[in-house]
Amino acid sequence: MRFYDRERELAKLREIASLSRDSSHLVVITGRRRVGKTELIRRFAAEGEEALYFFVSRKKPQILLEEFRDLVAVRYPLLKRATFSGFDDFFRFLFDVMKERPLFVVFDEFQNFLHVDPSVFSTMQDLWDRQKDSIKGAFVCIGSVQTLMRDIFEGRKEPLFGRATARIYLEPLGPDTVGEILSDHRLAAARHLPFFFTLFGGVPKYYFLLDRYRLFGKPREEIVRKLFCEADAPLQNEGRELLIEEFGKNYHLYFSILQVIAGGETQMARIADGAGINVNSISKYLDELTSHYQVIERRVPVTSFDREQKTGRYFLGDPALRFWFRYIYRHRSLLEIGDEKELTGIIGRDLSTLMGTSFEDLVR
Numbered sequence: 001m002r003f004y005d006r007e008r009e010l011a012k013l014r015e016i017a018s019l020s021r022d023s024s025h026l027v028v029i030t031g032r033r034r035v036g037k038t039e040l041i042r043r044f045a046a047e048g049e050e051a052l053y054f055f056v057s058r059k060k061p062q063i064l065l066e067e068f069r070d071l072v073a074v075r076y077p078l079l080k081r082a083t084f085s086g087f088d089d090f091f092r093f094l095f096d097v098m099k100e101r102p103l104f105v106v107f108d109e110f111q112n113f114l115h116v117d118p119s120v121f122s123t124m125q126d127l128w129d130r131q132k133d134s135i136k137g138a139f140v141c142i143g144s145v146q147t148l149m150r151d152i153f154e155g156r157k158e159p160l161f162g163r164a165t166a167r168i169y170l171e172p173l174g175p176d177t178v179g180e181i182l183s184d185h186r187l188a189a190a191r192h193l194p195f196f197f198t199l200f201g202g203v204p205k206y207y208f209l210l211d212r213y214r215l216f217g218k219p220r221e222e223i224v225r226k227l228f229c230e231a232d233a234p235l236q237n238e239g240r241e242l243l244i245e246e247f248g249k250n251y252h253l254y255f256s257i258l259q260v261i262a263g264g265e266t267q268m269a270r271i272a273d274g275a276g277i278n279v280n281s282i283s284k285y286l287d288e289l290t291s292h293y294q295v296i297e298r299r300v301p302v303t304s305f306d307r308e309q310k311t312g313r314y315f316l317g318d319p320a321l322r323f324w325f326r327y328i329y330r331h332r333s334l335l336e337i338g339d340e341k342e343l344t345g346i347i348g349r350d351l352s353t354l355m356g357t358s359f360e361d362l363v364r
Contacts, residue, residue, distance in 0.1 A: 001211040002184070003043055004204065005177045006036070009168055013044045016138055016166055021102045025138040026128065026163050028153050031170030032318070033144045033242050034205035040170065041106055041140065051104035052094075056112040064116055065090060088123045095127050098135035110141040111148035121152060125159035145245050147293060172202030172318075181207050185216035195220060198351070198358040199227075201319035209234055224347050228328055229340035236335065239324040246293055253277070254293075255329060257285055258316060261296060262325035264357075266313035286314055295321070319358050326354060 016025050029037050045051045052075065054068055065084045072093075073080040084090040094105055107113075113120040124139075143149035153164050173181075178197055179189030200206035206227075210216055215223050227235045239255075247254045253275075260274035272282035289296045298312045316322045327347050328335070334343040 001181075001208050003039065004181060005173055006040055006043070006170075009040055009170060010044060012166070012168055013040075014047075017044075017049050017104070020104075020136060020138045022136055024098070024128075024132045024135045025165045026160075027138055027140045027166045027168065028149065028164045029140060029142045029168045029170065030146050030149050031144070032146070032172070032203070034203045035170050035172055036204040037142050037144070037170050038108055039204070041108075041142065045104070049104055050102070051106055053106045053108065055108045056110055056116065058112050058115045061087065061117045087117050087120050091120075091123050091127055095131050095135055098137045099131075101136065103137040104140060105137065106140040106142065108142045109144060111143045111145045111152060114148060114152075121159040125163065128163055147246055173204060174202055178202055178207070182216075185211070187216060194355045194358060195351075198319055198355045199223070199323050203320055206235070206320065220351075221344055221348055225340060225344045228324075228347075229335070229343050231338065231340070235324070236328060239321055239329055242321070243295070246295075253285065254289060254295075255325070257282075257289065258295065258321070258325045259330050261314055261316045262322045263330065264353075266315060268312075268314070271314060290314070317361070319361070322357075323354065326350075 013027075016027060019025065029040070031037050041051075041053070045053070052072065054071060057064065057067075059067075065087065068090060069082060069084055070080075073082075076097075084093070094103075097103060098105075128139075141149075141153075143152075152158055153160050155161055175193060175197060178200075179193050182189045182192050182196060196207075200210075209227060210223070213226055215226060218226075225233075227233055229236070239258075243254070244251045256275040257271060257277070260271050263274070265271050265274050268282055268286065269279050271286070272279040275282070277285065286296070286298070290298050295316070295318070296314050297317050298314055300312045316325065327343070327350075331343050331346060334340075334346075
């Protein structure tokens with residue numbers, strides 16, 4: 001499947017590349033998982049920009065350093081037998097290279113350094129503050145756990161606070177672009193957009209899966225069954241994988257709230273009742289989901305003069321998460337016993353209701 005949209009973001013990266021030929025930049029790229037952050041960098045690098053790409057996996061520091069050394073050795077063969085004593089040694093090497101030539105250095109899932117070696121952030125800050133005026137190129141830090149990325153770069157007590165020179169937040173694709181994807185697969189957007197947007201929103205990875213499994217043009221029931229309901233379906237655990245790291249140990253509580261909101265409840269008292277949480281405590285969690293995690297949104301009627309009054313209603317704005325919590329998470333017991341047929345039937349009977357909600361969002 002071809003690469004869609006992202007011209008604005010590619011133009012921003014090209015501008016940074018041009019500037020970084022004689023200056024240094026620290027770029028932060030964030031956005032929900034599956035939205036195409038890594039693919040954006042790949043497309044940009046394919047235009048000819050010299051780049052080093054490192055994926056920060058949760059491994060022992062020395063093992064990860066050995067992986068990084070092997071990647072660097074492809075570009076600099078003399079380093080094949082070299083060893084980095086620590087991440088401070090590794091970053092000093094990168095800064096030394098960038099004193100000689102412009103280079104894009106990309107760290108994907110940058111927030112994972114918190115689990116590998118948190119001292120990386122202080123090391124970067126120290127080297128950046130002392131040498132940023134003598135290097136050329138850019139450090140590009142990509143992250144999917146948005147709360148952690150905000151803490152790393154926006155927390156006033158954090159080493160890298162105020163160091164970012166550019167930020168790119170990658171939004172999901174808009175309805176027009178999703179319609180273009182459908183048209184490219186010989187589906188009339190006017191007819192099929194509400195269904196596909198209800199299930200997948202504007203997340204490029206999901207449309208890539210539709211293409212990989214050759215599901216464009218297949219019956220809706222088959223699409224739901226193949227991607228969500230079958231044993232080992234690729235999107236069966238999607239909501240859990242997207243949010244469990246964001247929420248941490250209290251994820252069960254937040255998941256319960258999101259399930260209730262995805263089911264159609266929007267008022268604070270009814271959400272509290274549905275989630276089994278004391279109504280006097282629910283506002284704290286709703287505020288966290290709204291302001292800190294930015295997973296739900298609070299809408300106040302246009303007739304309201306006081307935006308802080310309790311008439312506000314809560315909505316799960318991400319269509320794909322709304323679908324997952326409404327059906328997959330809510331009925332996970334059916335998946336546990338392997339009754340995919342029953343779950344597929346439940347979704348089929350109720351989906352038109354959810355599509356109506358999604359259509360309202362499309363025309364808002």
